[in-house]
Amino acid sequence: MAYYRTPHNVTALPAWQALEEHRAAMQGFSMREAFNADPQRFDNFSLSTCGLFLDYSKNLITTETRDLLVKLADEVKLSEAIKAMFDGEILNASEGRPALHTALRRPIGDKLKVGGTNIMPEVHKVLGQITELVTRIHDGLWRGYTEKPITDVVNIGIGGSFLGPQLVSEALLPYSQKGVRCHYLANIDGSEFHELSAKLRAETTLFIVSSKSFGTLETLKNAQAARAWYLAQGGSEAELHRHFIAVSSNNAAAVAFGIREENIFPMWDWVGGRYSLWSAIGLPIALSIGMANFKELLSGAYTMDQHFLTAPFAENMPVMLALLGVWYGNFWNAQSHAILPYDHYLRNITKHLQQLDMESNGKSVRQDGSPVTTNTGPVIWGGVGANGQHAYHQLLHQGTELIPADFIVPVVSYNPVADHHQWLFANCLSQSQALMLGKTRAEAEAELRHKGMPEAEVERLAPHKVIPGNRPSNTLVVERISPRRLGALVAMYEHKVFVQSVIWGINAFDQWGVELGKELGKNVYQRLIGDVEEPAEDASTQGLINFFRSRHRG
Numbered sequence: 001m002a003y004y005r006t007p008h009n010v011t012a013l014p015a016w017q018a019l020e021e022h023r024a025a026m027q028g029f030s031m032r033e034a035f036n037a038d039p040q041r042f043d044n045f046s047l048s049t050c051g052l053f054l055d056y057s058k059n060l061i062t063t064e065t066r067d068l069l070v071k072l073a074d075e076v077k078l079s080e081a082i083k084a085m086f087d088g089e090i091l092n093a094s095e096g097r098p099a100l101h102t103a104l105r106r107p108i109g110d111k112l113k114v115g116g117t118n119i120m121p122e123v124h125k126v127l128g129q130i131t132e133l134v135t136r137i138h139d140g141l142w143r144g145y146t147e148k149p150i151t152d153v154v155n156i157g158i159g160g161s162f163l164g165p166q167l168v169s170e171a172l173l174p175y176s177q178k179g180v181r182c183h184y185l186a187n188i189d190g191s192e193f194h195e196l197s198a199k200l201r202a203e204t205t206l207f208i209v210s211s212k213s214f215g216t217l218e219t220l221k222n223a224q225a226a227r228a229w230y231l232a233q234g235g236s237e238a239e240l241h242r243h244f245i246a247v248s249s250n251n252a253a254a255v256a257f258g259i260r261e262e263n264i265f266p267m268w269d270w271v272g273g274r275y276s277l278w279s280a281i282g283l284p285i286a287l288s289i290g291m292a293n294f295k296e297l298l299s300g301a302y303t304m305d306q307h308f309l310t311a312p313f314a315e316n317m318p319v320m321l322a323l324l325g326v327w328y329g330n331f332w333n334a335q336s337h338a339i340l341p342y343d344h345y346l347r348n349i350t351k352h353l354q355q356l357d358m359e360s361n362g363k364s365v366r367q368d369g370s371p372v373t374t375n376t377g378p379v380i381w382g383g384v385g386a387n388g389q390h391a392y393h394q395l396l397h398q399g400t401e402l403i404p405a406d407f408i409v410p411v412v413s414y415n416p417v418a419d420h421h422q423w424l425f426a427n428c429l430s431q432s433q434a435l436m437l438g439k440t441r442a443e444a445e446a447e448l449r450h451k452g453m454p455e456a457e458v459e460r461l462a463p464h465k466v467i468p469g470n471r472p473s474n475t476l477v478v479e480r481i482s483p484r485r486l487g488a489l490v491a492m493y494e495h496k497v498f499v500q501s502v503i504w505g506i507n508a509f510d511q512w513g514v515e516l517g518k519e520l521g522k523n524v525y526q527r528l529i530g531d532v533e534e535p536a537e538d539a540s541t542q543g544l545i546n547f548f549r550s551r552h553r554g
Contacts, residue, residue, distance in 0.1 A: 007366040007505030008076055011373045015072035022068055023331040029060055031436045031470055047317050050303045050488035053477040054317055058436045059324055059404075060332070060472050069323035070313045072503065078313070081502040086309060088114050088270075092509035093367045099509045100268075101275035101494065102305050105298040105487070114270060122266075126280055129265060130294075133245070134286045137206070138177055145239035146203040154183045154196065155284040156226060157210030158218045159355060159514075160273025161247070162186040164490075167352040168277060168297065169288040171345045171486055174414040182288040185226070188218040193225050202233035202243070208283055209246045212267045214253035217518065223257065247280045272509050274355050275494060293483045300487025308495045318492045321406075321474065322499035328404045328472065329378050336379035338396065338405040340388060342428040345481055346408060347384040353493055354380045360497045360508040367507050376504050385409075386427045396435060397467050405473040407432050408489075412480040428475070438469015 010016055035041050035057075045057035045066075085091055088098045100119070103112050108124045136142040140149035155165060166184045169176075176182075185196055207226050211219040223244075230243055240258035247265045248254050254264050265280035277285065278298060286294040304318070313319045328334035337357075339350040361377030382388065382405070396403055409428040413421035439447075444465035448458045478485045501508035526532040527545050536542040 007368055007370075009373055010072075010076060010503055010505060013072065013075045015068060015075045019068050019072065019327075019331055022065060026060060026062075026065070029062075029470075031058060031060065031472075032438075034062070047315060047320065049307045049311070049317055050300065050492075051478060051482070051485040052317065052488055052492065054321070055475040055477070056320060056324060058432055058473050058475070059327075060470065061324070061327070065327065066314060066320075066323075069327060072326070073313050073319060073323060073499070076503050076505075078319070078499060078502055081498075082309060085498065086305075088112055088119075092272075092507060094507055094510045094512070095269075097509070098270045099272065099275070099498075100270040101272070101278060102302075104271065104278035105302040105305065105491075107302065119268075119270075126266060130280060130283060130286050131291045133263075133283070134291050134294075137180060137287060138290065140179075142206070142242075144203045144205070144242050145235050148204050149179075150206045151179065151204040152181050152183060152200050153206045153208065153284060153287050154185055154200070154226065155208045155210060156185045156219055156222045157208075157247075157281070158186045158216060159359075160276050161210035161219070161281050163348070163352045163355050164274070164277030165282055165284045167346075167348045168282070168285045168486060168490070170348055171343075171481055172285075172289045172293065172297075172483055173345055174481075175289040175293045175483060177288065177290045180287055182284045184284070185222050186218065188221055190225075193222060193229075197226075197229050202230045202235050205230075205243060207244050209244060209248070209254070209257070209259070210281055210283075211247075212249050212269075212273070214246065214248045214250040214257070217521070227258070245283075247283060272511075274359055277490070289483065296483035297487040300482075300484035300489075301491035302487075303484070304488040304491035304495070308491075318495035319499055321492070322496040322503070324404070324472075324474070325378070325496070325500055326503055328402065329376075330374050332402055334378060334402045334404055335375075336381060336401070336403055338403055339380060339382040340385050340405055340407050340428075340431075341382075342385040342407065342409040342424055343481060344384065345414075349408070350380065350382045352490070356493060357497050359511050359514065361501055361504070361506060362513065363501075363504075363506040363508075366505040372504060372506065374504065376506055377500070385431070386424060389427065389431060393431060396471060397438075402471065405432075405435070405471075407473060407475045408478075409475070410478050410480050414480070432473045432475055434467070434469075435471035435473050436469060438467040438471070439465060441466050 042055065042057045044063065045059070047054045085099055086102060088100055090096055091099045098114060100114065103119060103123055106112065106120060110120050111118050112120055137150050142150050144150060155162065162184055169182050183196055185193060207223070209219065209223045214220070235243060237258065241260045241263065244257070244259050245263040246254040246259045247267055249267045251261060251264050255261055265283065267279065271279055278301060282294065308316060308318050325337065339353050341347065341349050357380045358377055363376055364372055366372055396405060407428050409425060441462055444462040445458050447465070448461055498508055524536065524541065524545065527536060528548055536545060
């Protein structure tokens with residue numbers, strides 16, 4: 001189960017060098033002209049699979065660009081890397097682990113060995129445990145300490161134990177089951193706990209503590225606060241097990257907290273947090289939308305897995321999106337990528353994809369520890385449309401940075417109001433169109449003259465109205481946001497991130513930078529509370545510690 005190969009120096013590959021030459025030749029490329037010259041451009045640069053439709057025709061590409069990018073994927077032996085991931089080989093070299101989030105959505109009967117043991121029976125055993133818990137709560141059989149049924153579930157977790165489940169449960173709100181409300185508690189800021197607990201009653205609230213180690217600072221502190229609140233509201237230690245369950249690999253710590261062993265759901269080290277919503281970390285999703293819909297979510301992701309595994313690269317949706325990202329980040333010097341969902345229920349997809357992409361590919365050394373030879377992951381940002389059009393879209397249209405964007409939009413709204421959704425969809429298409437077309441100086445001048453402005457005023461205002469255009473974007477369209485399509489969408493982005501990590505030769509499945517912050521945070525805390533008088537390693541941190549201690553009360 002050794003890692004499948006030593007990483008390459010991607011910039012030395014023939015396809016990379018051919019892409020550099022091609023990029024120089026593309027300097028004067030105009031998407032406007034490309035559409036005018038090729039009536040089939042939309043058909044030639046669009047894909048449909050797993051309930052998703054991708055239009056990537058509004059990109060700075062030709063068929064030659066696509067061919068060269070696919071050649072790059074071949075030269076980095078992407079097919080081998082994909083097979084290695086699905087076969088359970090050790091892709092996470094720094095921690096000696098495979099990356100098997102895809103196993104969580106594989107059907108019963110499949111076999112996949114890790115360390116000589118078939119893990120699929122255990123995966124489906126846990127799925128059965130989740131089903132049993134969800135059924136008991138939905139049927140009112142799980143009771144609180146006053147024998148009232150559970151009405152509210154609070155997921156206590158942070159990072160991947162929060163962002164993925166929150167995204168999915170909110171995106172699938174139209175599928176939510178009556179009688180159970182799901183909430184999320186992540187930040188260690190006491191204000192968040194205060195605001196949430198004010199809405200709850202201890203006797204009908206169940207807390208899910210999601211922490212692999214059962215020691216993640218933010219999660220443990222919030223769990224302790226929840227426990228103290230529960231006791232203050234009239235709960236007892238003897239009945240604590242009715243109100244707290246855990247998703248963890250540290251059973252001893254969870255049991256010591258007061259959680260019964262049969263109510264501890266496992267976490268495996270071969271699933272990273274940002275890839276874990278398909279596991280027991282997805283308990284709040286299952287409680288929100290029900291098991292049938294949760295299994296549909298898994299099924300949609302599995303369908304995308306099979307597409308990723310089998311489709312030729314030029315017809316492979318995650319691969320093509322990944323290659324376009326490499327094209328812009330490494331050959332056009334794009335530093336960021338915007339995610340722009342035109343759907344209220346998808347408003348948190350940008351936050352999930354921020355972690356998925358930036359925690360995975362925010363690396364500067366390759367798998368073997370040698371420095372990378374090119375830029376790696378971009379900054380992921382954005383937000384829900386059409387709100388962004390009245391905020392940061394200005395930068396997309398007339399700023400000096402090239403910022404590729406993904407527009408995500410459903411055809412059908414679950415909550416139609418008059419012609420709102422038609423206008424929302426029109427806004428989505430018009431924004432991508434405006435990014436591509438722009439407005440020339442001649443068009444700006446003609447527009448001003450048409451308004452009857454004097455020539456001097458036309459000359460003065462026209463430069464401000466010029467919009468460069470030629471800004472790239474992808475448009476992802478779904479008929480409606482359903483569990484199956486959402487599963488496919490999230491899995492698609494997971495695979496996109498993995499493909500880019502293979503091209504750059506980096507490890508997408510560790511996060512040592514995150515760990516450093518945790519370690520230093522403990523040291524700073526000890527100084528803040530006065531347990532350590534030795535000065536901090538730098539004067540800035542020590543100065544801020546002194547400022548806090550001189551003014552903090554309580």
